[in-house]
Amino acid sequence: MSEREVRIEQLIGRRVRDADGRSIGRVEEMICEIELHATGRDYVVCELGVVSFGALDAITANAVVRQLIGVAVRGASMVRYAIPWQAVDLSDPGRPRLNRPLDQRWREHGMD
Amino acid sequence: MSGLNVVHDVLDAQLIDRRKRKIGRVDSLVLTLADGRPPRVTAILVGGPVRAERIGRWMQLVARAMRALGRVRRRGVSVIPFSQVRCIADTIQVDVDGDELEAGHLESWLAEHVVRHIPGSGIDEDEGSERK
Numbered sequence: 647m648s649e650r651e652v653r654i655e656q657l658i659g660r661r662v663r664d665a666d667g668r669s670i671g672r673v674e675e676m677i678c679e680i681e682l683h684a685t686g687r688d689y690v691v692c693e694l695g696v697v698s699f700g701a702l703d704a705i706t707a708n709a710v711v712r713q714l715i716g717v718a719v720r721g722a723s724m725v726r727y728a729i730p731w732q733a734v735d736l737s738d739p740g741r742p743r744l745n746r747p748l749d750q751r752w753r754e755h756g757m758d
Numbered sequence: 759m760s761g762l763n764v765v766h767d768v769l770d771a772q773l774i775d776r777r778k779r780k781i782g783r784v785d786s787l788v789l790t791l792a793d794g795r796p797p798r799v800t801a802i803l804v805g806g807p808v809r810a811e812r813i814g815r816w817m818q819l820v821a822r823a824m825r826a827l828g829r830v831r832r833r834g835v836s837v838i839p840f841s842q843v844r845c846i847a848d849t850i851q852v853d854v855d856g857d858e859l860e861a862g863h864l865e866s867w868l869a870e871h872v873v874r875h876i877p878g879s880g881i882d883e884d885e886g887s888e889r890k
Contacts, residue, residue: 651800654787655812658765676789678762678799686841691789691797692761731796739791 652739659709662696662734664744671698671727673742674712693728694742727752762846764799772849773804773838781856785809788837802843802852804859805835836860 660673675695681688699715715724729752735743762768768784775781785808788801810821825834836859838852845851873879 649790649792651788651790653803654764654769654789657789675766676764676797676799678764680762689762689764689799689840691764691799695763695765736791736797 656739657742659712660740660742662742662744664748665746670744670748671696671725672712677728691731693730694734696727696729698725699723726754728754767846768850773802774849774851775856776853777855779856781859784850786812799840801840802838803835804838807833807835834860
């Protein structure tokens with residue numbers, strides 16, 4: 647099993663595409679769970695928080711811009727997904743990609 | 759979302775060492791990726807160069823120039839294994855000694871060469887020790 651290390655900023659803000667190459671948003675958050683084992687515990691990423699600003703997505707690579715737009719267009723065109731790690735291909739961390747169709751059940755509601 | 763939100767709860771959070779001293783902030787995190795396994799958060803990175811990388815290329819150049827001017831040879835980046843994390847709340851408590859971290863050397867250098875000369879800094883001019 648090959649292991650490699652990446653810095654979190656290499657993933658945060660990256661555009662996530664579906665299997666057909668369509669953009670579904672940018673990585674904004676990583677949700678971890680604690681996995682206990684005999685020698686200690688691991689913090690494993692169970693979901694990726696992906697946010698789409700629709701037409702404004704092209705200019706939201708920067709974290710500050712994302713936050714500003716998030717405040718300005720709160721709830722208007724922002725869509726947030728919690729995508730399980732199994733559904734994301736991170737073999738190229740700079741180009742995360744879904745390995746299955748986007749499931750609308752991943753869409754989060756009541757984010758305000 | 760349930761669970762720990764790494765960007766919101768951990769990135770940029772204040773770090774506290776085993777002696778309850780502030781030792782900087784979480785400037786970056788290292789994720790370990792393995793085929794067929796979920797990504798794991800394995801280390802915390804602390805230090806000016808890491809923060810400069812996050813800000814952008816121009817900040818990296820500024821940081822490099824400052825290091826050259828100050829003749830700082832150390833890289834100034836500390837790697838704290840995530841297994842050393844004891845508590846994640848408003849601050850993050852880690853089971854390390856802040857004095858042993860490389861990122862702390864810049865603060866020590868600044869305290870010794872700059873801050874101690876500022877009246878009211880709380881650092882004794884003659885002895886270099888911090889007044890309690």
